[in-house]
Amino acid sequence: MNFRFLLLLLISWPSVSDEISLVFRESHFLSQYRHEIYINTGQYVYIDDHFKLDSESEWIPNTPVLKTKALNTYHQANLINRLIELGVDDWKSEYPESDIALICDGLSFTFYIKSDELNLYTTGGCRFPPNYEEVRKILEDL
Numbered sequence: 001m002n003f004r005f006l007l008l009l010l011i012s013w014p015s016v017s018d019e020i021s022l023v024f025r026e027s028h029f030l031s032q033y034r035h036e037i038y039i040n041t042g043q044y045v046y047i048d049d050h051f052k053l054d055s056e057s058e059w060i061p062n063t064p065v066l067k068t069k070a071l072n073t074y075h076q077a078n079l080i081n082r083l084i085e086l087g088v089d090d091w092k093s094e095y096p097e098s099d100i101a102l103i104c105d106g107l108s109f110t111f112y113i114k115s116d117e118l119n120l121y122t123t124g125g126c127r128f129p130p131n132y133e134e135v136r137k138i139l140e141d142l
Contacts, residue, residue, distance in 0.1 A: 022039040022112065024111050029124060030033050043071070049062070049064035095128055107124075107126070108124065
């Protein structure tokens, strides 16, 4: 093979799109549980940390469940497509948009995703965007 042919082959080789960078955190006001999901450089990390009640109904810490997995470009592209289908690209930056007279003693969340197709940072407490539960389930089930 000559050098020119190799150069043309490399130039015409399809480029791989940027991988996903993702952070999803969901936690309870009193830290009774938290879920965290991270995707970076094709690595998926899921942390499920719940407190449990002992026999006297006192909260006791529990060892978090940790799940890791490598995500290839197909899995990442599929995830992006599913998130777009659920309307994540239309989510607002904050839920609720106004916290006047809001007392949040429940769940709060943070969701950040950066890819070629999606770029979003949103947070919320006691109010959630459309299809939030479906998105959370997809992320947990990867």
